[in-house]
Amino acid sequence: MISNLITYVFLFCSLYFEVFLLITYIEKRKTIKTEYLEMTGTNWPSVDIVVPCFNESKTIIATINSLLDLNYPKDKLKIMVVDDGSTDDSLKTLEVFKKNTQVEIHHKENGGKYTALNFAIENSHADLFGCLDADSFVDKDALKNMLPYFENEKIMAVVPSIKVYEPGNILQKIQKIEYGWGIFVRKVLTYLNALHVTPGPLTIFRKKIFDNIGKYKHAHQTEDLEMALRMQKHNYKIANSHRSIVYTVTPKTIKTLYKQRRRWSYGFLKNAIDYKFMFFKKEYGNLGFFILPLAVISIFSALYLATNFVISNANIILEQITRISVVGISFNKINFDWFYFNTSLTSVIAWFTILGTLTLVLLSIKLSEGKLKIKTELFYFLFIYPIIAPFWLFSAVFNTIFSKTITWR
């Protein structure tokens, strides 16, 4: 009985969140098409983009080349590569840019990504400051599309739409749908003023923000999340330019995906604890009152529902094993009698929630791809992702509770 009640509460929260996102999307869907299309002024602000690099020799050249290809006045754009004590041949690889006046190459002792970013901030004198991870590549118009947002003086940072770079295997195709979902959620969260991540793949800030609220912190290895929360705490607005596309290399194996997501989830939980004073406070708007608490609840909800799913299926498997051990293997005919379809309240609500998720995923595909294309990766995402995600969530929650630190790789 209590177990059912908890399930209903979690399913209600999931459904409520989906409805809330959908209402916001419907309310703003016309604005999405027309917002900040063109810059009205003619003055291009100066922009410094830092590429922090630690053992990224395989992708760093392509990353920098994509920045050099940006449709932006060359005299207004500087690329600062900060080698954070790489032990591979990253530094040697970067020598090809030595004569390029747009590229500055710095080397420092290894101190973590946030130290590389801070090093660049200290040496930057531009109007706008951005960061691009060394495994990401920008679309030619990514930066140009962000600029109209900065004409609104209230906007202090603009985040892009992130897509998966050349998804090859099933795991990367699942992430393609997931990143598309991220594009949708990020867009909707903008309208709620509740963006709480300024992602490594190309977020552009007004440089003065760092003078006002300070530089990057270690922040449990999720400095991009903490920076966004700090901005929100100080009431600075973060916008999303969904037309600015950045491609990022995503994990190819379960192991690397697990490690990456565990770090993200752990970082979120740890930062949520650090910023717990924002929870359920009206003065922090939708973010404090609704989005942050719900994000935490959703982690525990996913874990609870996954545990329930595993237990119920384990019982079925155990029953089958017992049956085989008693009477041997025999194949029962599959019974398609509707009588045996599960029509319990939990099951019906779960189907409604899945339907809501599917609607939002389809909308996210439309927003990220420009049109609605249903491909096999959608099914991979719907059926495989819910099975693998609880693993890193479990680990992240465990490490958060027992204060175990998580390694980057």
Added chain:
Amino acid sequence: MEIKNDREKTDWLKYFYAFVITVLIFATAIYISNYFSNKKLSQLKTMEDKISLDILSSETQFSLLTEASCKDIGDNTLSIEVGQLGDKLSYTEGKIGSDNLDFQSLKTYYFLLEIKDYLLMKQISEKCKDKPTFILYFYSNKGSCTECQNEGYVLTKLHEMYPQIRIYSFDYDFNIPTINTLKSIYKIENKLPAMFINGKVQYGLKSVDDIKKIIPETKIWDKENLASSTNNQASN
């Protein structure tokens, strides 16, 4: 100059609308779930009514036995229907729990139908000089009977192998006078699983082979099955 964003006012109306829509979806889910639960219970009731009618029909035929031939009475159809009803009741019990009053009434009716069918089949076989095999199986859904589930698997398998065996299952803990009478007539003790086969009570888990030893007719049926499958192969 520091320009801060004026925190937009929280849109309480949107929270309210989202809440109302979510509640409506929940209410719809409750309605759908109840609708199908009632449909299922009503299907069980219909099945029971049909079986009851079939039994009444058999009883009437039996009364007319002097004028009808044995071959016209008592095929396996009823046994299959009773079996299907039993499966559905067992599934429903797992989903809605045994405390549901509607379900308890259906379960009572089911046991009564089983007993009626058992008595009728016994009478028919006596009149027709037939020697059918009956198994009265007593189980418990309570945790104390750890082997009851396994015995259920064995009996399902046995019925698949020998549809000639008529198996009637009874919940030992289901407190209705007819089951209590049955327990007292056959002297079934609370040592479950228990089976009444060929005039003797068997206690504890019995495998398919154990039961085959208790029912000698299975050897004849095995031979008949073997012969019929050989004939089929030969004709193919």
